[in-house]
Amino acid sequence: MHIYRSALLRFDAQGAPLYDEDGLLAIAPDAEGRQRVQAAGAWQALHGQFAGQPVTQLPGRIIAPGFVDMHIHFPQTDIIGSPAEGLLPWLEQYTFPEESRFHADTHGAQVAEFFIDELLRNGVTTALAFATSHPQSVDALMREAQRRSLRLICGKVLQDRHSPDGVRDATEQSLLDSESLIARWHGVDRLGYAITPRFAPTSTPEQLRGAGELAARHPDVWIQSHVAENLDEVRWVRELFPRSRSYLAVYDDFGLMRERAVYAHCIHLDEADRALMRERQTAAAVSPTSNLFLGSGFFDFAQADTAGFRYGLASDVGGGTSFSPFQTMMAAYYVGREGQNKEGVSLPPSTLWWRHTAGAAEALGLAGVIGNLQPGCEGDFVVLNPQATPLLARRTAQARNLEELLFAMIVLGDDRLIENTVISQAK
Structure with missing residues (x-):
């Protein structure tokens, strides 16, 4: 005691x-x-x-x-603060070259130790994290989190197209690797697995369909990806998936929206999208320092609250500019005041704090377990x-x-x- x-x-x-x-x-x-x-x-x-x-x-x-970070990229630790014109150039110039280094076990292990040091130094006791497309990157982070008794959810990135050599994976093997990682890590100590398509443009329909089938076989694992972060990205998705009603609907069409599914950003959603988030009990990971840094837009807190879907706060390192929850909460306050439609809200400090602790836990399906x-x-x-x-x-x-x-x-x-x-x- x-x-x-x-x-x-x-x-x-x-x-x-x-x-x-x-x-x-x-x-x-x-x-x-x-x-x-x-x-x-x-x-x-x-x-x-x-x-x-x-x-x-x-x-x-x-x-x-302890703070809960709903969306963070462990392999992007070393590219935080890298300048770029926007999301897609940032991915091409910094993210993909850096993530290609994680084929080496020693590199992943070294970054994992520093990454968890940084989480704990900033008071983050639970994180939902992206690894890379390399299964060994998941193993490196899970081993370190297990050693430190950290509650961590992580997944191997799925990206079988529109990605350079070094990070692009193969459709069938990517799904087999994901299944193996679920068996190896999900539910072990304080660890959980997340099925992780990078974002719709970098997965073929076959890979997304396989991810949905994998999610159906493992209903207690998490799902994580990105959606509606950037207008150029939204237009690209419309070209790639013309039969889907919206960018968000692409994931729903492949069975990837449900409770324990978390989509980062959710900036450029419409009323039907927000209703779908609520109906599927899917959560948004709001990443304000990243959205401000990359000029992506403003999450609409008022519309999210009106629609009644779950959301919490996230750093989105390395597009996000700090591991600190205080920086994330401050940026969320700025974004709330700006408002997507210039009709801002003044978010109460206690609400900001709740969205990064107990509210984030609720959005992850872990209310009463963490964050309080x-x-x-x-x-x-x-x-x-x-x-x-x-x-x-x-x-x-x-x-x-x-x-x-x-x-x-x-x-x-x-x-x-x-x-x-x-x-x-x-x-």
Whole structure:
């Protein structure tokens, strides 16, 4: 049993923030040895239940749920911050040459170790990640995540056309490799597998059909891809799949929309697309730093909320410009204010925080498992130091309420705000 005394942030079932300035968090192993939250709330109300237990005191600190990154490219770690005119030139000039290096086991292992170091340094305790088209790239990341007890979902990229040598795969072999990787990694410790077409233009209809059949055989795995990120890409998909109603509908036509399916970006959707997202219980991974960096457009938060489909926040490294959840939340605030149709919304700080923790967990189909600090959740959390920098200390000391406190940390925070990242490890 581990008892912590600190300020404590968590969320109720409706996504509203719960905050105790003097809080108690109790974590202990369950019957299988996995560390889980046993109690969370006000110190005054709960501490009597744990009399005699040693307590870790964290004065001046805030314990909060570990962040959930819904879309990130592990092999693009080394090309973050690479300039390009837009999405498609960026892929050709940087992404594909870099990803071709992952045929080498040693390279994948080295990048995987750094990648997970960077996630943890920034307080990210769960990630849904792309590997490359090389099966060994999945093995490298899964092994490192398993060694570190990180909850991670990953998949081998499927791309059997419109891709250069070195990253293009073969249709039948790509599906066989994916099936083997599911058998090897899905459900092992805290790992999960995601069937991963890169995006519709780089997969033949045969590969997409095979991916849909694979998903039907394995209903508990995830599905991930990209959709409607860039207008040039949308036009290209229309030419390649003229029988599909829309870019999003291409995936639905091949059986790739369902619960546990996550599509990054979802910028250029129409009303019918948004309704389809809701009906299929498919989630969007909103990647605002990437969308701003590549000039792709603005996710429409208001329309998404009106349609009622699930979404959460994501870094999209390396198109995204930072591993930091604070940078992602700040960019989401900018995007919300801009609005796709110039009718912006001011996203509450607690909502931004929820979309990167418990809300993202809900979008992944993992509500009540990760992203929160309610009883029964896995014990992943971060220790925040709101005095980590002089300006942050000065501003947070003057916060009049929780929303001001959270917003000050979003605007002024970076990896220095994360004093410690604690992972739920098996006993």
